[in-house]
């Protein structure tokens with residue numbers, strides 16, 4: 001059974017139709033990449049899948065692990081294992097990173113009927129993952145994303161992903177704004193989590209990230225539709241020819 | 254977009270958990286306010302002549318104010334007329350127990366405090382907090398008294414202080430908040446029935462937190478308590494105040510006065526978690542909380558610090574203030590005020606700098622949800638004599654939903670050019686993006702709101718004694734429950 005099945009998905013924001021019939025199937029164990037020009041609807045797709053309520057689904061359906069994803073609230077989707085690494089992570093003043101992460105983990109554990117983690121259970125795992133992402137301990141006692149650099153925010157997203165261990169991880173342009181070293185670290189963080197139980201949807205504007213996270217499939221989203229799908233070679237082709245080429249294809253014949 | 258606005262808007266009412274009524278026999282005076290009533294109250298309490306005289310002077314002053322314009326009208330609050338003749342000014346549990354003997358206390362009252370989670374019983378004395386419990390108008394129990402007495406600390410009900418320490422009462426009563434101060438302070442001076450009294454002698458650090466829990470129980474009564482805390486030279490004391498009331502459809506008046514006096518090198522820390530019944534979702538019922546709190550740093554290097562967490566009451570009108578008279582004295586005000594549903598709060602502080610090198614800090618966090626209206630009103634006054642005075646003010650407002658309001662009125666009056674003033678202010682809204690971010694990580698909307706609000710209040714909570722901070726966080730969560738769908 002597919003982990004995620006998107007069928008003819010249409011969605012609008014503030015009355016603007018953004019997604020215009022997206023079809024996509026992800027199996028557990030696979031890494032899919034979505035590429036596309038700015039404004040093509042990549043983030044919209046990510047936010048719809050994460051169940052942001054201000055994005056209205058006007059048509060289509062989405063099955064996640066056999067369940068109707070579009071019926072779920074954001075927190076339900078999260079507790080069912082959907083994780084979104086935000087393109088623009090949000091700052092929450094006054095709430096420590098570590099405290100937040102433990103609260104999130106416990107909310108998910110509670111949903112699943114598992115015991116809550118106390119600080120003693122939490123800290124060792126947390127420390128280990130921090131190291132994996134080469135993140136400074138000191139950042140963690142600071143407020144959630146507050147005053148973090150762009151790169152630190154993105155790394156923090158991956159840290160959260162590593163702690164929450166989702167079944168479906170959606171990364172929305174996690175690579176943009178990262179220097180090459182940070183990019184490698186983030187890619188390693190993702191690669192460490194790859195498993196037969198888990199699927200990734202890696203949204204990116206550039207092919208660069210895909211040198212480090214080798215995707216199984218690449219899809220090109222233009223004007224709210226997937227106009228081409230293929231293997232990793234498609235990403236290279238895009239890099240060479242630019243998006244103009246696919247945009248031309250998106251025009252109705 | 255509409256769904257998220259609605260979710261944020263859907264401020265369902267969380268049931269007020271402290272709203273039960275205790276059935277006990279009351280001894281109450283007839284409704285109404287006149288000289289006879291004041292004499293009756295004074296007589297019931299067996300007060301010395303000076304007290305009666307002071308009350309009568311206050312009554313006359315109040316009557317003259319009432320004839321003119323009644324309550325002050327400058328606050329950013331609206332409410333119907335208050336009929337001062339329709340209020341019972343004195344209500345006490347019958348068979349008042351001998352002070353200090355919890356055994357002889359009406360078990361119903363003991364149970365009430367148990368329900369409220371307040372440690373009156375013997376075994377809970379280990380909690381390390383000395384408690385004075387004021388039930389309706391009178392103090393019913395003060396714990397830990399003998400232990401405090403060993404160090405010379407007096408912690409008792411105001412009534413007892415009038416009997417046993419009349420000289421101290423006479424010396425300090427009205428020295429910070431005179432009976433002429435304002436309409437509600439005059440009213441309180443005329444009819445106040447009890448409250449707490451604290452005296453910490455020279456050089457003594459009070460070894461435990463002192464705490465008073467106020468409980469309004471009886472219907473149609475007002476609560477008018479008066480607290481007086483005196484820290485003598487070099488003394489230190491930390492005092493906590495908590496309050497709850499039953500759910501009633503009518504509005505009940507609470508007009509308290511708190512006076513703090515800090516002599517040379519003394520420090521007083523006064524913390525409040527105010528959770529009077531706020532009224533229902535439509536704004537029916539709830540406490541009218543008109544309170545005058547003021548501290549005077551009389552001595553050099555003295556310090557008075559107010560911390561308040563205001564979540565209850567239909568109306569809050571309250572400005573804990575500091576008169577910084579002694580050189581190098583310090584005044585602080587840390588406040589969290591939350592208004593949900595139809596609650597209104599007009600609260601803030603006054604820092605009056607008189608002495609040289611006096612310093613004050615004001616940090617306020619106003620949170621408005623539902624149709625709540627939250628006003629910060631503050632005054633910083635630097636007198637001519639206050640060379641080298643400094644003030645730092647930070648006022649932050651947080652809005653939840655789109656039908657509430659936040660307002661700030663900072664008044665600054667500087668008469669000495671050496672003064673250094675800093676003022677920061679911000680207004681923010683809990684963003685849909687913040688909520689979505691937290692919910693995407695698995696938190697329910699309510700948990701997400703509570704987390705954002707607690708983060709917002711962090712710098713104030715940090716000032717509260719540990720257990721109180723935990724309580725305040727929980728209370729904030731409960732008061733906001735249902736504020737987002």
Ligand SMILES: Nc1ncnc2c1ncn2[C@@H]1O[C@H](COP(=O)(O)OP(=O)(O)O)[C@@H](O)[C@H]1O
Pocket residue numbers: 013014016018036037038039040041042043044045
């Ligand atoms: N709130 C909004 N109102 C109107 N248009 C929006 C809104 N949010 C996004 N859009 C538009 O939707 C389109 C897709 O945006 P997005 O999904 O962020 O694209 P991408 O992530 O591919 O760059 C863009 O044209 C953008 O301007």
Ligand SMILES: [Mg+2]
Pocket residue numbers: 042043044087172173
């Ligand atoms: Mg985007």
